[in-house]
Amino acid sequence: MNFRQLEIFRALMIGGSASRAAELLRVTQPAVSRAISELESRIGFPLFDRVKGRLIPTPEGQLFFNDVNNAFVGLDSLRSSAARIRDFGSGSLRIASLAALGSTLVPRAVRRFRETNPHTSITxxxxxxxxxRDAVANQQFDIGLAADEVDLSGVDHSVFQSARAVAVMPPDHPLTKNDVIYAQDLHNMAFISLAPEDRARSRIADTFEAVGARPHIVVETPASMTICALALQGVGIGLVNPMASDGFEKRGLVIRPYEPAVFFKSYILFRPDAQRARLVREFTSALNDVLRIGAKD
Known part of the structure; x- marks a missing residue:
């Protein structure tokens, strides 16, 4: 039993006659008859009854056709999958991001990416x-953007961004009169802090310790964007990744430079070998383009 015999059998079942099968496959009618006879000999039961020159499928032939047809449907699916991989990489792209970039920079990169890949499915x-990190390491996502506190084992990675922290506060905060916020300015101030496991928090704490400042931590949260939202509501002042503050200034949030410099660092993560896929390469390029454009603004 070989593929060509099965292909001819399927064409015969679909076309309804040996002549039609021969036409569909561009072979001679004797070649169709010979292939069917060889297939019947190989599988050990008749596929057709010969009635007055016509081929009528036997019950066994009909059952066998169901399985053969399902196999060909699977092959068609494989052909479509191969075409998607050839033309679009995987045909879909799965992206996971930390909050500071996932609602600002990444959506801009998605828009840029879709200009040249409008049919790609994106998650x-x-x-x-x-x-x-876990989603990328477990191969649930193709690309990830994560802060530098993550375990980088099991994923391909490179440094993506290093952004200098800014201070955010409500418009009626007493420090809005300052052009620059210094570490000592935050002594005894109601302070919205990052979560303890965040490495940026440790770097911020070092700047406080260097000048003996003791801010009063009123809320802890893992997301810079949440700090912005809390500061806008008058809860206190915080230090955030500037990407997370995008759009908040229009709503009244006051943003000031912070001294000494503290940097929020992020990595771009890939599944092993994922960087070879065209879609992954193109989306990475879109991310870098948007990051570069933002740096110029």
Missing amino acids: LQVLSSSGV
Whole structure:
């Protein structure tokens, strides 16, 4: 039993006659009859009854056709999959991001990417940095953006961004009169802090310790965007990744430079070998383009 025999059998069942099968496959009618006879000999039961020059499928032949047809449907699916991989990489792209980038920079990159890949299916999820790393390591996502506190084992990675922290506060905060916020300015101030496991928090704490400042932590949260939202509501002042503050200034949030410099660092993560896929390469390029454009603004 070989593929050509099965292909001819399927064409005969679909076409309804040996002549039609021969026409569909561009072979001679004797070649169709010979292939069917060889297939019947190989499988050990008749596929057709010969009635007055016509081929009538036997019950066994009909059952066998159902399985053969299902196999060909699977092959058609494989052909479509191969075409998608050839033309679009995987045909879909799954992206996971930390919140600071997942609602600002990443959507801009998605828009840029879709200009040249309008038919690609995209999944975007905003997760904690550890969740991003796990999702990529477990091959649930193709690309991840995570803060530098994550475990980088099991994933390909490179540094993506290093952004200098800014201070955010409500418009009626007493420090709005300052052009620059210094670490010592935050002594005894109501302070909205990042979560303890965040490495940026440790770097911020070092700047406080260097000048003996003791801010009063009123809320802890893992997301810079949440700090912005809390600061806008008058809860306190915070230090955030500037990407997370995008759009908040129009709503009244006051943003000031912070001294000494503290940097929020992020990594771009890939499944092993995923960087070879065209879609992954193109989306990575879109991310870098948007990051570069933002740096110029």
